[in-house]
Amino acid sequence: xxxxxxxxxxxxxxxxxxxxxxxxxxxxxxxxxxxxxxxxxxxxxxxxxxxxxxxxxxxxxxxxxxxxxxxxxxxxxxxxxxxxxxxxxxxxxxxxxxxxxxxxxxxxxxxxxxxxxxxxxxxxxxxxxxxxxxxxxxxxxxxxxxxxxxxxxxxxxxxxxxxxxxxxxxxxxxxxxxxxxxxxxxxxxxxxxxxxxxxxxxxxxxxxxxxxxxxxxxxxxxxxxxxxxxxxxxxxxxxxxxxxxxxxxxxxxxxxxxxxxxxxxxxxxxxxxxxxxxxxxxxxxxxxxxxxxxxxxxxxxxxxxxxxxxxxxxxxxxxxxxxxxxxxxxxxxxxxxxxxxxxxxxxxxxxxxxxxxxxxxxxxxxxxxxxxxxxxxxxxxxxxxxxxxxxxxxxxxxxxxxxxxxxxxxxxxxxxxxxxxxxxxxxxxxxxxxxxxxxxxxxxxxxxxxxxxxxxxxxxxxxxxxxxxxxxxxx
Amino acid sequence: xxxxxxxxxxxxxxxxxxxxxxxxxxxxxxxxxxxxxxxxxxxxxxxxxxxxxxxxxxxxxxxxxxxxxxxxxxxxxxxxxxxxxxxxxxxxxxxxxxxxxxxxxxxxxxxxxxxxxxxxxxxxxxxxxxxxxxxxxxxxxxxxxxxxxxxxxxxxxxxxxxxxxxxxxxxxxxxxxxxxxxxxxxxxxxxxxxxxxxxxxxxxxxxxxxxxxxxxxxxxxxxxxxxxxxxxxxxxxxxxxxxxxxxxxxxxxxxxxxxxxxxxxxxxxxxxxxxxxxxxxxxxxxxxxxxxxxxxxxxxxxxxxxxxxxxxxxxxxxxxxxxxxxxxxxxxxxxxxxxxxxxxxxxxxxxxxxxxxxxxxxxxxxxxxxxxxxxxxxxxxxxxxxxxxxxxxxxxxxxxxxxxxxxxxxxxxxxxxxxxxxxxxxxxxxxxxxxxxxxxxxxxxxxxxxxxxxxx
Numbered sequence: 001x002x003x004x005x006x007x008x009x010x011x012x013x014x015x016x017x018x019x020x021x022x023x024x025x026x027x028x029x030x031x032x033x034x035x036x037x038x039x040x041x042x043x044x045x046x047x048x049x050x051x052x053x054x055x056x057x058x059x060x061x062x063x064x065x066x067x068x069x070x071x072x073x074x075x076x077x078x079x080x081x082x083x084x085x086x087x088x089x090x091x092x093x094x095x096x097x098x099x100x101x102x103x104x105x106x107x108x109x110x111x112x113x114x115x116x117x118x119x120x121x122x123x124x125x126x127x128x129x130x131x132x133x134x135x136x137x138x139x140x141x142x143x144x145x146x147x148x149x150x151x152x153x154x155x156x157x158x159x160x161x162x163x164x165x166x167x168x169x170x171x172x173x174x175x176x177x178x179x180x181x182x183x184x185x186x187x188x189x190x191x192x193x194x195x196x197x198x199x200x201x202x203x204x205x206x207x208x209x210x211x212x213x214x215x216x217x218x219x220x221x222x223x224x225x226x227x228x229x230x231x232x233x234x235x236x237x238x239x240x241x242x243x244x245x246x247x248x249x250x251x252x253x254x255x256x257x258x259x260x261x262x263x264x265x266x267x268x269x270x271x272x273x274x275x276x277x278x279x280x281x282x283x284x285x286x287x288x289x290x291x292x293x294x295x296x297x298x299x300x301x302x303x304x305x306x307x308x309x310x311x312x313x314x315x316x317x318x319x320x321x322x323x324x325x326x327x328x329x330x331x332x333x334x335x336x337x338x339x340x341x342x343x344x345x346x347x348x349x350x351x352x353x354x355x356x357x358x359x360x361x362x363x364x365x366x367x368x369x370x371x372x373x374x375x376x377x378x379x380x381x382x383x384x385x386x387x388x389x390x391x392x393x394x395x396x397x398x399x400x401x402x403x404x405x406x407x408x409x410x411x412x413x414x415x416x417x418x419x420x421x422x423x424x425x426x427x428x429x430x431x432x433x434x435x436x437x438x439x440x441x442x443x444x445x446x447x448x449x450x451x452x453x454x455x456x457x458x459x460x461x462x463x464x465x466x467x468x469x470x471x472x473x474x475x
Numbered sequence: 476x477x478x479x480x481x482x483x484x485x486x487x488x489x490x491x492x493x494x495x496x497x498x499x500x501x502x503x504x505x506x507x508x509x510x511x512x513x514x515x516x517x518x519x520x521x522x523x524x525x526x527x528x529x530x531x532x533x534x535x536x537x538x539x540x541x542x543x544x545x546x547x548x549x550x551x552x553x554x555x556x557x558x559x560x561x562x563x564x565x566x567x568x569x570x571x572x573x574x575x576x577x578x579x580x581x582x583x584x585x586x587x588x589x590x591x592x593x594x595x596x597x598x599x600x601x602x603x604x605x606x607x608x609x610x611x612x613x614x615x616x617x618x619x620x621x622x623x624x625x626x627x628x629x630x631x632x633x634x635x636x637x638x639x640x641x642x643x644x645x646x647x648x649x650x651x652x653x654x655x656x657x658x659x660x661x662x663x664x665x666x667x668x669x670x671x672x673x674x675x676x677x678x679x680x681x682x683x684x685x686x687x688x689x690x691x692x693x694x695x696x697x698x699x700x701x702x703x704x705x706x707x708x709x710x711x712x713x714x715x716x717x718x719x720x721x722x723x724x725x726x727x728x729x730x731x732x733x734x735x736x737x738x739x740x741x742x743x744x745x746x747x748x749x750x751x752x753x754x755x756x757x758x759x760x761x762x763x764x765x766x767x768x769x770x771x772x773x774x775x776x777x778x779x780x781x782x783x784x785x786x787x788x789x790x791x792x793x794x795x796x797x798x799x800x801x802x803x804x805x806x807x808x809x810x811x812x813x814x815x816x817x818x819x820x821x822x823x824x825x826x827x828x829x830x831x832x833x834x835x836x837x838x839x840x841x842x843x844x845x846x847x848x849x850x851x852x853x854x855x856x857x858x859x860x861x862x863x864x865x866x867x868x869x870x871x872x873x874x875x876x877x878x879x880x881x882x883x884x885x886x887x888x889x890x891x892x893x894x895x896x897x898x899x900x901x902x903x904x905x906x907x908x909x910x911x912x913x914x915x916x917x918x919x920x921x922x923x924x925x926x927x928x929x930x931x
Contacts (some may be wrong), residue, residue, distance in 0.1 A: 079632060081827055084638035087551045087834025167637040185891065188732055188930055192612060192828070193632025215925075286766050311909055313757065406763070409710045413918065415926030416901035437893055438608060 015120050017142055018127035026126050033119065036126025038134035040133060044142040049122060056115050064108035066113020071105040071199075074098040074183065079193045099191040102183070106175050110167070123406045190438065203441045207449075216442065219420040219429070224453075227425045229401075230329070231393040237333045237387060243348075243378055247370065249341070250348050261345070264338045271334060276402035283317035284407065290314045318407050321422040327424065332399050347381045348374065387461045395427045426450050496520070498615060499704075502674045550641050551832045559697045560590045561834045565842075566598035566618040568607075575842070582841045593838075600672075600821050607633050607826075616829035617838050621672055622656040622820040623713075623889040635825040635832060637663040640858060642840045653860035656820045656888040665822035666843040669851065670865070671783045671858035672819025672849035673886055674714065674876040677799040678778035679792075686777070691805040691814070698777060706762040706770060707780040709754065709907045712891075712899030713817060714780060720815035720887065722746045722807050728890040736926045737893075745808040747906055747915045754803065754907040761907035782819065783858065787876040791826045799878035801885065818861055818886035871895075898925030 016375070019027060021387055025039025033053045034046030075096025085089040132139055140148065149157045182198055185191075189196035208231050210217035245264065249257045267275070283288050293299045299315055302308040308315055318324050351374060359369050379386075400423060410421040430446045433439040566577040575595055583591050596615060597607055604624035607614040611633045621627065628634045637645055637657075645666055646654050653667035678688055687697050698705050703711075705799065708714050718727065721915070724746065725737045748806055753759045762770060768788045770776040775844070779789065780802065790797040802814035823836045823843050848859035858876040859865045902922040905911040911918050 056790075080642070083638045083832065086547075086549050086552065086838065087556070088549050088641075090635070090827065090832050187608075187627065190631045193630075202530070284766060286762075286770060308909075309908075311757070365695065409900050410897075411901060411905045411910055413898065413901050413905075413907070413921040413925065416897045417921070417928060419897045435605065472746070 011120075014124055018123045022123070022127050023130055026123065026130055028125050029123055033122050035123070036129065040126070040139055042128045042129075042139070042142065045145070052118070056111075058110070059108075059111060063104070064112065067101055067104040067108055070096060071103045074197050074211060075101050075195045078195060095192065096195060097192045098183075098189075098196045101175055102179055106179060107172060109288065110172060110175075122154065163219075171393040177444050179449055180440055182450055183441060185444075186442075187438040199441075203445045207442065207445050215414045215418045217420040218414050220446075221428055222415065222422070223420055223424050223429055224421065226325070227394055230325075230396075230425060233329050233392050234332050234393045234396065234399075235386060235390045237329060237334035238340045239382075239389070241333050241337040243344045243375075245341040246344035246348050247338060247374070250345065261341075264341060266333070267338045272398055273402055275335060276331070276399060280318065280403050280407060283313045283327060285316065285319055287317075289317065318403060319409070321411075324404065324408060324423050328403055331403060332396075335399065343382060343385065345380060347378050350381075351377055383465045384462070387458060387465070390461075391458055392459075394425070394454055395450065397427050397431065399430045401423050401431065426453075477765075478566075510805060530552055549639075549833075550837065553837075554586065556590055557589050557834070560592050561727070562837060563617065563829075563831060563834060564592075564594045564596060564615040565838070566596045566615040568599045568619060569597045570855065571619070571851075572597060574851060577637070578842055578847055578850070581839055585841065586837075589834075602638055604628055607631075611826070612828045614826055614828075615837040616826050616831065617842070619668060619821055619823050622665075622822050625657065625664060625822065625892075626728060626732070627657060627893070628824065628889065629664055632827060633824070634664040635827040635829070635836065637666065637825075637836070641837060641838065644714075645840070645843070648845065648862065650862055650865065651862045652818050652883055652886070652888065653820045654844065656818065657822050665824045666839045667860035668823050668843050668848070669693070669821040669857040670860035671876060671879060672821055673879055673882060674717075674780055674782045674802075674819070675799055675875070675882045676778060676802050677786065677789045677797065677875065677878070680796040680798040681793075685800075689801050689803055690811065691759070691803040694772070695753060695756050695758045695802060699756065699837045700703045701777065702752050702775040703758075703862060704770070704775055705759045706767045706776045707759060707765065707776040708763055709750065709761045709925055710900055710904035711763075712896045712903070713889075715750075715899055715903040716908075717730075717780070717802060717814040717816050718746055718750055718805065719743070721788050721802075721805070721885070722749075722812045726891060726895070731930055732892045733928065734892045734895050734926050736923050738897050738926070739916065739923040742808070742917040743919055747919060749807050750903075750906045751803055751909060752912065761903070783856075783875045783879070786856075789911045797874065799874040801878060801881040813885050816882055816886045817889045818883060819889070840842050894928045894930070895926050898922045 019030065022029075022036075022038070025036045028035035032050060035044050035051035036051060037043070037046035047322075075098045077094065077096045079093070079095040081090045081092045081322065129139060181203055183196050183201060184199045184202075185196040186195070207216050207220055248254060249260050251352070254260070281287055284290070290299070293302075293315055294313070299313070302315060303310050303312075309320075316323050317327050355373055356369060359373055364372070404421065408421055408423055410416050412422060416422060419432055419439075424432070424444055427450060430450070432444045433446070434443040477624045498649065535768075552848050561653050563569065565575065565579065579593050579595060583593070598615070598618065600621045603618055603620035604627055606621075607618065607628065608631050611631060614633065625634070629638050640646075646663060647757065649667040650670055653670050654663065657663055657665040657667050676688060678694075682701050682703060683694060683697055687693050689885055694705055709718075719738050720726065722745075724740060725735070727735045738746075754761060760776075762776070764781065764785070766784060767776060767779055767781060771779060771785070771788050771792050777793075779785070788797070789799075802816055804811040804813050806812075823839045825832065829835045830930065837919075843861075845859075845864050848861040848864040850869055851857050852859050854869075856873065858873070858879060859870060865876075865880075899922065902918070905918065
């Protein structure tokens with residue numbers, strides 16, 4: 001942490017030094033950004049900076065200012081239109097669109113922040129030029145600057161585009177999402193016809209309170225627990241399944257290993273949603289699996305041992321909370337194991353043969369070799385990918401949604417009152433709230449929480465796995 | 476920990492560096508970054524100015540129309556005021572594409588002086604709301620939707636009121652129920668297109684006599700004797716409404732989008748008990764729509780509560796024994812109550828954000844006039860909302876549509892807020908599978924609390 005403080009301290013200290021010790025050109029740059037360059041006869045650089053400053057000021061006046069002025073209220077003029085039956089046209093007033101105001105304001109704030117960085121950087125740069133000049137060193141011409149971008153500073157040229165992409169595609173949408181969590185953007189307040197406004201922490205409070213009418217708190221707790229259970233189970237089962245499968249296929253006694261491997265790859269080749277929807281139909285209450293189970297008497301047997309409610313004529317594979325949870329994990333094994341098998345195969349092929357050989361000579365049996373050598377090795381190599389898998393499973397939308405949508409009806413009334421189901425993950429609940437109930441505010445809050453949970457988990461586990469010098473231990 | 480912080484700082488500084496051009500002898504790349512940003516801005520401003528141009532163009536148009544309003548005929552005025560190509564987008568369901576394409580051609584032919592550029596998109600009536608509410612401004616100018624979505628669409632400002640009609644009298648030509656379904660708070664918001672989106676009972680006449688289908692208890696008795704089942708999707712708010720409304724308990728919509736519900740009032744537990752008894756027999760079974768279709772085709776289900784969209788499945792399975800009628804009565808604490816239902820209509824709406832509201836309204840009228848509704852019945856068997864079209868012999872002879880007409884007396888238009896569905900679904904589920912327990916009043920209280928949850 002000290003590092004960071006020092007860095008940011010230096011950042012502003014340098015700026016202060018530049019302003020204090022700078023000559024006329026540098027000081028003038030505080031007002032006219034190109035001045036410092038003109039003083040060193042870098043005319044083109046100077047012109048570019050002036051142009052940049054003008055564009056920024058124009059942006060502020062014509063784009064940022066009108067939007068930011070309404071940022072505090074997110075708009076006050078409601079949409080109104082008057083239809084004239086005689087001309088068959090309607091007149092629309094100059095209405096505010098809360099969402100556009102929010103979006104544009106955030107972009108504007110972002111532009112301002114970036115400009116401040118550029119501004120400070122500019123002062124420092126011209127001061128550095130001054131220092132070079134005073135020291136009698138060479139000052140680059142514009143052409144040399146450009147050339148430098150393709151040589152010693154090529155990384156800057158390369159990274160510009162990805163950084164812009166990240167800002168446009170990730171950072172700004174995330175900032176908007178975070179902002180929506182503090183508004184009352186929902187079905188009652190949908191732009192462009194209605195306005196929404198800031199409500200502070202109210203949505204967060206709502207998610208953690210539990211009254212008779214608002215059951216979000218209850219649902220959040222239940223769903224969070226199941227989400228974590230699911231992520232743990234799904235990760236572990238597919239991981240172990242994948243390793244065992246790879247081990248069996250890699251075994252020297254297995255005939256036609258390539259054929260088996262290809263067969264399992266087919267499961268990947270079929271799009272997941274096709275598989276899942278088909279499986280959902282197989283396991284429907286009157287689906288083919290139930291017909292078979294009932295014909296061979298399995299249904300009656302399960303009834304007699306109490307696993308199936310006695311007044312049902314079918315096995316509620318995907319309609320009873322416990323059954324559905326077990327089935328989802330099982331079906332996920334089938335869908336997820338081939339991937340893990342691929343990874344495990346790669347790892348297993350790279351196990352140093354000498355270790356296995358020496359173990360065998362020492363008299364270890366296959367199981368001991370697997371448990372004492374193969375497993376630790378695989379775990380060590382795939383540790384980080386296991387963590388990413390866990391986080392991925394927290395957000396595993398496909399399996400849960402496709403298997404239970406339109407099939408599963410919750411019998412917990414409190415869950416139903418906040419549009420949740422026992423088998424929902426946070427992410428499927430979030431999807432339902434936004435897509436079916438337009439409850440963007442609560443969905444944003446859940447989104448933020450999912451992000452925090454995933455981030456916290458990743459950080460903690462990565463620290464644990466990287467801690468110490470495990471590689472040495474393993475050797 | 477240190478490493479990570481360092482990494483984070485490095486990453487941030489990398490971003491910053493690429494933006495500030497490393498500070499060091501800046502110039503070239505700084506300008507590259509910022510010129511891109513500048514381009515973004517100018518793009519944004521261009522958008523704005525385009526929007527502004529649109530507005531002024533609209534204003535111009537209306538001004539021009541005002542000037543040239545020599546005649547009192549608004550349509551003539553509109554034609555005179557229209558100089559550019561009229562661009563319209565229309566959404567109709569996948570099954571309606573062929574017919575709508577034909578109607579659009581007819582529409583163009585009806586106004587030969589105007590150049591149209593009409594795009595036909597595919598959007599199911601049942602999900603139109605979801606797509607439209609995502610971005611009202613980007614939605615189609617004219618779209619078809621099911622009447623249950625009208626409240627939310629009106630609330631979101633996605634429907635242009637039918638303030639005036641030009642080619643036919645929308646309110647007068649259509650059935651009263653259809654007009655009621657297209658009206659919110661006294662204002663007509665849409666053009667009725669079909670009157671066949673409600674539910675009723677269809678049955679296999681070889682199993683049930685016409686007397687049997689008058690009472691649900693009798694039907695259960697007959698079906699049990701025949702070893703067959705009766706299907707109804709009771710774990711669905713849309714269908715469970717039939718019982719409670721039929722027994723006289725109310726569910727209404729408040730102005731703010733929340734519900735008012737008396738399903739837990741005194742005596743309502745008898746209704747819940749009746750549902751439990753009926754479904755406890757395991758003869759009347761809770762089945763989703765798709766599952767029901769399979770079961771009908773397989774022959775295990777011989778009667779079902781469903782809508783016209785399953786009529787074909789049933790008539791394929793039962794052949795000439797296929798029959799349809801109004802919903803039966805059911806017994807609440809010794810008293811027979813007629814099951815109610817939601818009437819269902821498909822409507823056509825006009826987007827108020829349309830650049831060509833006038834033409835959109837004319838097109839909506841064209842797509843719902845008597846000729847169009849007759850054509851829709853002939854091509855697809857959809858029951859017309861237009862009274863003249865519905866009076867034809869062909870329509871009268873259709874069992875499903877006449878069953879709907881018989882049920883219409885007990886049906887109400889769907890006026891319910893979004894908080895109804897999930898609690899009602901769960902209520903139906905636990906009543907049907909018998910897991911409601913003995914505290915029925917408590918179950919109903921919880922359900923009603925969810926249904927009536929306030930909307931902020």
